[in-house]
Amino acid sequence: MDPVIVVGAGPVGLALSFALARHSVPSLVLDSTDGNPPARAARSCILRPDSAAVLPPLPGLRWRSWRTRRRSQQVEQLELAPEQAPVHIEQHVLERTLRSALAEEKLARIVTDSHVDLLEQDATGVTAHTRGPSGTWWRGSYAVGCDGARSMVRKLLGVRFPGRTAVERHAVAALRVRLPWEEGQYDEDGAWEPGDVGAALLHRDPGGTPGEVTARPLPQGRWRLDWLLPPRGDLVTPEEMLERVADTLAVWSEESLRESAKAAAAPVGGRAGRAGRPGTPRRPAAGGAPGAGPDETRASSGIGPYELVDTGVHTAHQRLARHWRVDRVFLAGDAAHLTGALGVQSVDEGLRDASNLAWKLALAWHHGHGAAADTLLDSYETERRGAMVARLRAVDQALPVVRRGGGLRALLPGGARTHLGLLTDGHLGRGLLGAPPAYTRTPLTPARGSVAEVTVGTAPGAPVCDVSVTATDGSRGALHEWLGGAGGELLVLLVAPGTGVWDSRHWLTAGMMPELASAVAGLPLRATLLVAESYPGAAAHTVLAIRADGHLAAAFPAGRFNALRTCAEAVRGGAYS
Structure with missing residues (x-):
């Protein structure tokens, strides 16, 4: 099958190609530049822990605290735990790190000096043309426009990009x-x-x-x-x-x-x-x-x-593409949305686009097409565009309060604290302005009543906590280390107190583990079984089904193997033909 064509070699396009390779999907990155991003220290980006977790190891700097001051008075100081600390990195360093990682990937190829000027689709794939002395045609299964605010892919699709400048x-x-x-x-x-x-x-x-x-x-x-x-x-x-x-x-x-x-x-x-x-x-x-x-x-x-x-x-605009999918072509990053006011991080949001789309393209690429694949691929626009609508709406509501609300003077003792929270949320990745979104309105959830779900500390559709886990081969680490394709398209996490004390060979053959491992191996998508001593709000012997982008699909009692399969079918959009 033909590779996925990624148009644009900025952070989002490179991260998408990296994620696709981890999902065993080949990709072709059409880079309009010479492949050497200029070093600009004034052009940096802040990555939240959930975004950085699915990237190669980064040389950026993690913050320890956030302080708010007015003249000589410190108004607030927030200490940041490691799992909450953003990574601050220059964009050219991020791009070079991703390029180096892709150079080691057999399934990824970057072609420089490739300016896309034509895009055609048919029932089985996408054809892209890059201009040059002789011109070159490229064939792909899907295409993703990650080519920035002036996206040629978006223009070729005829998708409107309304908003404010x-x-x-x-x-x-x-x-x-x-x-x-x-x-x-x-x-x-x-x-x-x-x-x-x-x-x-x-x-x-x-x-x-x-x-x-x-x-x-x-x-x-x-x-x-x-x-x-x-x-x-x-x-x-x-x-x-x-x-x-x-x-x-x-x-x-x-x-x-x-x-x-x-x-x-x-x-x-x-x-x-x-x-x-x-x-x-x-x-x-x-x-x-x-x-x-x-x-x-x-x-x-x-x-x-x-x-x-x-x-x-740096000028922050607010724009949102009307559509993020047109048949086999998708938009991501600045090609799909522009943000940046009140500390909202545009690169970070673009990386969330890539993380959301990669595993869905992988499932469609590996397992064929039909109604289930369409449901799965349509969910990218439903989830990510819906999240950006909420983010932009929050910025619109906060701007008058923050910019015309009396400045930090209103935040001093006796004043309103609302402004302070709004000023810090976007920068630190909290609240409506910065926290990772919860995909509550997604078609990728089991039908109501089909699974006997239980309540845990994470709501369905929200990002999971990065707890310590053990894999069936005995390897240990943090849950986020298995995201982004490393663990496949689905992670199945069993909460089993006491397993952290014993060597895995002792409990892998005990109780329900053999049957659960067999059920995971028989799922209609690539899945990995993990075990945790505990999970916030979860009772012992609870199973969490977690998508490859780290969002919870469902939680249910262990031993409900039919529920596990029902959940897996829902995550991939239904039964494939």
């Missing part, structure tokens, strides 16, 4: 600098050794200096700073960008010096605290060359010298 704008700068709240200590030679790294959202009064700024750490001692701009306005000149950097660091320097002075003057054991203690910023010589450009070093009093690595302007 320039909902938010940010001036962006990437700096190599040590900021005051970066934890660490000086070594014996006076060199700074970073410790735990956090992230800080800093919000000023509207119209004040430096305005609303988000500071997010990157590897190698760098930070990405975003300043909120008017939605529509003049271009940000290099001089204005340098002024923003200088003004912001000057304000933070003054605040850190005042805090250091207070800490030094505070009585500690009957003596004054010692300034310059580990973790306290040293004050360097003030000054610096005015008008310094990118990659030049300047100094800021109270923080230290910094290197301006990269700058840019």
Whole structure:
């Protein structure tokens, strides 16, 4: 059978090809570039744990905390557990990591300098034409347009892309600098050794200096700073960008010096605290060359010298394609939706598209076509477009509250806390603005009453918790390690207290395990049996049927093997012809 054609080699297209390979589906990535993404530190993305779990190991930086400040006052600090910590990574690093992983995959092929200009469909597949001196035709079973906001695939399909332009704008700068709240200590030679790294959202009064700024750490001692701009306005000149950097660091320097002075003057054991203690910023010589450009070093009093690595302007639009599937062609990522206001992460949402679509294409590719395959493939648009409708609606409702609600002043003691929650939800992947969606209205669930379902801590359609599990071969790990195709199109998780204490060879042949293992092996799709000591809200001997994208299909008592098969049939859209 022909490979799946993936048009576009950004993060979403590359991640989709990687996921398809793990599902044993060949793919052809048509890349319009030369295959060498430019290094842009100011162009980074934040990945939630559920999105990062199905990717190759990433060299990005995981946050430890999130802090909200107004002037010298810290309004809130949230400590992030490892399973909640987002990964901050430059987009070109993410793309190169995925390209390296695909280079090791026999089922994946990337063709560079391939600009698609024609797309045709018939009953058995898709034909794509790429322009060039002689032109090339490519044949595929399906095609997915991951070719960005100006998607040629979307235009060739005639799909409308309505929405709003320039909902938010940010001036962006990437700096190599040590900021005051970066934890660490000086070594014996006076060199700074970073410790735990956090992230800080800093919000000023509207119209004040430096305005609303988000500071997010990157590897190698760098930070990405975003300043909120008017939605529509003049271009940000290099001089204005340098002024923003200088003004912001000057304000933070003054605040850190005042805090250091207070800490030094505070009585500690009957003596004054010692300034310059580990973790306290040293004050360097003030000054610096005015008008310094990118990659030049300047100094800021109270923080230290910094290197301006990269700058840019990020504009957030809100658009949503009318359709995400037209017969054998699909849209994903920025080709299907544009987001980005209030911290909503567009790359992260695109990766969720790829994770949702990959296992469905795999089932249709491996098991044939018909009504069940159509139900399965239609569910991609139902689930993912529905999730993005909810996300965009939440942003529309939150924007007037956050941007015209009095700023952080309303969040101080005695003020409303609503603004603070909205400002942090999108950045941290919480609530309506950032949490992974629950696919509650999906056709891929058993008919009501056909399965005696039980209640667990995860609702049907919601993402499962990343608990510790053991496979039937004795290997152990976290549940998310089996997602994204590593465990097939379905994971069957048995909650069996006590199994973690014993070697797997002792309990694999005991009780209901042999019969359950045989039932899993006989399912009409590739499935993996896992065992967990416990699962939140689940009683002992509960079975959870989990889709390859990590969303719960159903939970039912162990021993109900007919329920397991019914659930598997529903997950793949029904019985295949």
